[in-house]
Structures are given as C-alpha cells and as structure tokens.
Amino acid sequence: MRYALLSTTTIALVATVSPAHAATLTWQNLRQGDSGRDVTTLQYLLREAGQTVDVDGIFGSGTNTAVRNFQAARGLSVDGIVGGNTWEALIKTVRQGDNNNAVRALQDQLRSGYGYSSVTVDGAFGPATNTAVRDFQTKRGLTVDGIVGLNTWQELVTGASTAPSGTTASLASQILNSSRITLGTSSSTTNGSPRQNMTDAAAGRLVTRGCNSNVNCGLQVALKRSMLEGVLSMANAGNSFFITSVAGGRHSTNSDHYAGLAIDIGIWNGTSLSTPNSAHTAARNACIAAGSDPSQTFNAYNDSSGGHNNHVHCAWN
Numbered sequence: 001m002r003y004a005l006l007s008t009t010t011i012a013l014v015a016t017v018s019p020a021h022a023a024t025l026t027w028q029n030l031r032q033g034d035s036g037r038d039v040t041t042l043q044y045l046l047r048e049a050g051q052t053v054d055v056d057g058i059f060g061s062g063t064n065t066a067v068r069n070f071q072a073a074r075g076l077s078v079d080g081i082v083g084g085n086t087w088e089a090l091i092k093t094v095r096q097g098d099n100n101n102a103v104r105a106l107q108d109q110l111r112s113g114y115g116y117s118s119v120t121v122d123g124a125f126g127p128a129t130n131t132a133v134r135d136f137q138t139k140r141g142l143t144v145d146g147i148v149g150l151n152t153w154q155e156l157v158t159g160a161s162t163a164p165s166g167t168t169a170s171l172a173s174q175i176l177n178s179s180r181i182t183l184g185t186s187s188s189t190t191n192g193s194p195r196q197n198m199t200d201a202a203a204g205r206l207v208t209r210g211c212n213s214n215v216n217c218g219l220q221v222a223l224k225r226s227m228l229e230g231v232l233s234m235a236n237a238g239n240s241f242f243i244t245s246v247a248g249g250r251h252s253t254n255s256d257h258y259a260g261l262a263i264d265i266g267i268w269n270g271t272s273l274s275t276p277n278s279a280h281t282a283a284r285n286a287c288i289a290a291g292s293d294p295s296q297t298f299n300a301y302n303d304s305s306g307g308h309n310n311h312v313h314c315a316w317n
Contacts (some may be wrong), residue, residue, distance in 0.1 A: 026155045030082040034059040037113050038157055042082055044105035045090040046070060057288050076191045087157070093149045094199060098125040106148055109156040110136065112289060171228035172201035180235040182242040184266070192248020194263075197223065209258045212250040216258050221247055225261040226316040230290040231263060239286055242267035244311060256296060256315035265312045274310045276300035287314035 046294035051066040132239035183195040206220035245264040280299035296315035
C-alpha cells in the first residue's frame with residue numbers, strides 16, 4: 001500500500017491571494033494507489049467540479065479517470081497526479097451559507113482529521129462549521145474570518161493533525177488510557193483478550209497469539225507500530241469504538257491478527273456492528289483513512305463469505 005507523500009514541488013500563489021498572504025505553498029501529491037482522508041477531500045472536490053467519482057477515500061481507477069478528465073478540462077498536464085497545480089484548480093472558496101460538495105470536503109477534514117466532532121458532514125456551512133473553521137484558523141495562525149480560501153485549504157490538506165507518536169509501548173499505553181477506545185476483556189483463547197494484549201504491549205512485552213491451529217499455539221508476537229498508530233488516529237479523530245480482537249481469538253492460520261497487524265471492531269460510535277448497517281461502512285472508511293490496507297479491511301458489504309457480518313476487520317501493513 002502506498003501512502004501520500006508531501007510534494008517537493010512548490011508553487012506561487014495565484015493573483016487572487018492578497019499580497020499580505022503571498023507565499024510559497026507545498027501540497028500533498030496524490031496518485032493512484034493512495035488512500036486516506038486527503039483522497040476523500042480530493043473526491044469531494046472532483047464532484048464539486050462536475051466529475052463523477054465515488055467518495056470512498058481510495059484513489060482507484062475511477063478517481064484516476066476523474067482526475068485526468070478534470071486536468072484535461074482545465075488545460076493542466078494530464079498525468080493523473082494531483083500536485084500543486086491540480087489542487088489549486090480544484091480548490092473552491094467556501095463560507096457560511098454555502099451548501100455543496102466543497103463544504104463536505106471541508107467538514108470531513110475538520111471532523112475526521114482534526115477532531116471537530118460537532119461538525120456534521122452534510123454539505124451545509126452552518127454555525128458549527130463556521131465556529132470550527134475559525135478555531136482552526138486561530139490555531140494555525142491564519143486570518144480568522146471563517147472563509148475557507150487557498151491558505152486554509154492548504155493547512156487542512158497538508159497540516160499534521162491527529163498523527164500519534166512515541167514508542168510502541170507508549171502507543172499501547174495511550175490506547176489503554178483513551179476514553180474513546182474500549183478494549184474487550186474476554187477471548188476464546190488464554191491471555192488473548194484485547195485489553196491483555198494491549199497491557200502486555202504497554203509493558204514492553206510480546207503478546208499472546210490466539211490459536212486456531214497448532215502452528216500458532218503458544219506463540220507470541222509484537223504488536224506493530226502501524227496498527228497502534230492507526231487505532232490512535234481513529235480515536236484522535238473523534239471516533240469511539242469497541243475492539244473485540246487484537247492478536248487473540250481464533251482466526252485463520254496466517255491471519256494479520258497473529259502478525260500483530262489487525263483489530264476487529266464490534267461497536268462503532270455507539271452503534272453495534274452485530275448486524276450489517278451503515279456503521280459498517282463508516283468504520284471501514286475510518287480504518288482506511290487511518291492507514292489500514294483497503295484490500296485487507298473487511299465488513300459486511302465487501303466480504304461475500306459473510307465472515308464479517310458482525311464486526312469490521314482492519315489490518316495494516
């Protein structure tokens with residue numbers, strides 16, 4: 001899986017930006033294969049520009065086609081790479097009273113990327129969105145006017161937001177202490193509950209694997225940084241969830257759980273995942289936005305076997 005890297009190409013602001021704010025901005029380069037929150041932003045902005053594209057946070061072939069069509073229509077280099085020139089052509093200034101897909105892109109950034117849980121992704125730029133924008137502008141040293149123009153968009157897309165840091169032990173400790181993360185205390189295998197797994201990791205110990213075949217019985221594994229960071233990122237983005245399995249439980253022999261790379265989610269933002277419902281999609285999208293591998297992140301709607309009808313499985317690389 002590829003992650004979006006910060007572009008090394010910088011571009012001067014266009015003439016519509018006042019001289020007081022004229023600067024050289026750096027943007028995220030996005031391309032096919034990337035995923036996450038900024039891809040979601042891209043997809044909403046493409047929709048606002050009249051392109052037909054799914055908003056799923058995954059830069060697949062459909063998004064690639066939409067980007068190329070947009071680039072061709074705007075006289076840009078048609079390469080499918082969303083760099084500075086393409087970002088600036090896509091950006092639309094929004095303010096209170098607007099209602100469109102660009103506002104949805106803004107709201108998703110504020111809510112999922114920066115923890116403004118009072119913001120609803122509904123496309124309507126109302127008082128709650130205005131308050132969040134002004135708070136964001138204040139914290140980023142921007143002009144506090146509630147207007148989301150080029151400078152505010154650039155801070156939203158490229159700014160560090162909810163990325164956790166620390167050793168793997170400290171990351172596990174942060175998960176244990178998070179009020180938004182509930183760790184199950186039972187397991188079908190000895191010492192394999194999510195809370196015990198995380199307690200062992202926080203103490204710097206290997207964690208006990210679950211067992212569904214002799215190849216895994218009695219073995220231990222280190223929980224991987226990518227998974228721990230992803231779990232914290234989802235909580236830092238304002239989500240609350242219940243984890244039913246980490247490395248314990250009974251899974252297939254080569255499961256990502258037994259590699260310390262996966263979690264199962266049983267409750268998402270107060271909604272049980274015991275049956276297929278909209279929270280399945282929300283939880284899967286949040287995992288992908290937090291860096292999980294889309295091809296290894298399953299719910300009731302992308303697993304035809306029915307094996308994930310009562311939980312969402314998220315695995316990192």
